[in-house]
Amino acid sequence: MxxxxxxxxxxxxxxxxxxxxxxxxxxxxxxxxxxxxxxxxxxxxxxxxxxxxxxxxxxxxxxxxxxxxxxxxAEAVVRRASAQLADFTHTCFMVTPYEGYVAVAEALAELTPGDHAKKSALFNSGAEAVENAVKIARAHTKRQAVVVFDHGYHGRTNLTMALTSKNMPYKHGFGPFAPEIYRVPVAYGYRWPTGPENCGPEAAAQAIDQITKQVGAQNVAAIVIEPLLGEGGFIEPAKGFLPALSEFARDNGIVFVADEIQSGFCRTGQWFACEDEGIVPDLITTAKGIAGGLPLAAVTGRAEIMDAAHAGGLGGTYGGNPVACAGALGSIETMKELxxxxxxxxxxxxxxxxxxxxxxxxxxxxxxxxxxxxxxxxxxxxxxxxxxxxxxxxxxxxxxxxxxxxxxxxxxxxxxxxxxxxxxxxxxxxxxxxxxxxxxxxxx
The missing domain is CATH 3.90.1150.10 (Aspartate Aminotransferase, domain 1)
Structure with missing residues (x-):
């Protein structure tokens, strides 16, 4: 401190x-x-x-x-990042790798929900993480469509603007946007017409019906949702909604992506918000709270899905920067200790x-x-x-x-x-x- x-x-x-x-x-x-x-x-x-x-x-x-x-x-973030800063600031993990990136991937495999084999890829921002999750899901499923939800926010790149629900200030005047994005209702209990007690099952049925009729489940690569919606108004999907969507995805070979960029890393009282209803996502995107303020983001998920992209298909010059990785290890150390x-x-x-x-x-x-x-x-x-x-x-x-x-x-x-x-x-x-x-x- x-x-x-x-x-x-x-x-x-x-x-x-x-x-x-x-x-x-x-x-x-x-x-x-x-x-x-x-x-x-x-x-x-x-x-x-x-x-x-x-x-x-x-x-x-x-x-x-x-x-x-x-x-x-935070003391551990400053200590670890300072030590790394003195050793080297950058080599590019895609040129000569370093241990910090691997250690962060190992920590994410341990902390994220589910006991299956997991792998990670590291990036710079939440939008990059979401964009790469979509790339990975498309590579794995050989499908194109992506389903997102009312009130969702996923970033400011061209693809993630298309995924984001709110026009102003995020999208206005910046189109045209990426195609093959489909938006369905979310279980917003406070504003659900028949009341919060009916919201979860009714909203899930509506969303699944729309996906089935308007897109075709067999065309959907990924369902991307924030387990607790951030920019859209801190909307906690009504109980039953997320499990129903997750089960629908599993039954139809769709990659279920939990966008935990704002809600991850202890923020909601659990390491990840999707743990609240026992959701085990196929892929989970993280950023914001991951590294105590240093720019870092990650996609973590089932090893066989994460390995779907061809060698060289994922990356970026600064992705998993060594100083940011050191900060993340310090941040995780602090979260555990305190x-x-x-x-x-x-x-x-x-x-x-x-x-x-x-x-x-x-x-x-x-x-x-x-x-x-x-x-x-x-x-x-x-x-x-x-x-x-x-x-x-x-x-x-x-x-x-x-x-x-x-x-x-x-x-x-x-x-x-x-x-x-x-x-x-x-x-x-x-x-x-x-x-x-x-x-x-x-x-x-």
């Missing part, structure tokens, strides 16, 4: 003068298409705190979008109690959901109509930011506040962050 004091401190307005100076430089030099949630420029970060260039310390309920679950300067899955479950207990109390008090909170340290509230204009309230989400986020609490919004309708605190956040900071959120509701 760094020496960063784990306490909120506001010494200027948010953003402060130094951040504003840097923002002016940024506007002149950085493409306008790259957005930022909050234009405060970070100087240091660790635990549950981000310190900006003006000396303000903000409570972090974002973890760099679920990346720094172990903290933004039992961060248990810590995430504790965060859920604390936060859901507080968020549930707020829901009883403020009727604009339509739904409280999620698992572990991956929680959200969906905001509505009227609980009876469930009309989305993106204005309230934006106003609440802004109010929190002004008081030194970093929160993120998400959701297909832009009406969801999501909470992704680092699993190592201290009890007092967690509680203080929830106090700030509650005060924001009172003001708004």
């Amino acid at each position: 760094s020496e960063l004091p784990q306490e909120r401190r506001l010494v200027t307005a948010i953003p402060g003068p130094k951040s504003q100076e840097l923002q002016a430089r940024r506007v002149a030099a950085v493409a306008a298409g790259v957005g930022s949630v909050l234009p405060v420029f970070a100087a240091r970060a660790d635990g549950g705190i981000i310190e900006d260039v003006d000396g303000n310390r903000l409570i972090d309920f974002g973890s760099g979008i679920a990346v720094t679950g172990v903290g933004a300067s 039992d961060l899955a248990a810590r995430a479950r504790h965060i859920e207990t604390v936060m859901k109690a507080r968020l549930g109390a707020m829901q009883e008090k403020y009727e604009i909170i339509g739904d409280v959901r999620g698992r572990g340290a991956m929680l959200a509230i969906e905001l509505v204009k009227d609980p009876s109509t469930k009309e989305p309230n993106p204005e309230a989400a934006a106003a609440l986020a802004k109010a929190c930011h002004q008081e030194g609490l970093l929160v993120l919004t998400c959701g297909t309708y832009g009406n969801v506040l999501r909470f992704l605190p680092p699993m190592v956040i201290g009890e007092e900071l967690l509680s203080e962050g929830l106090d700030i959120l509650e005060q924001a509701f009172t003001r708004i």
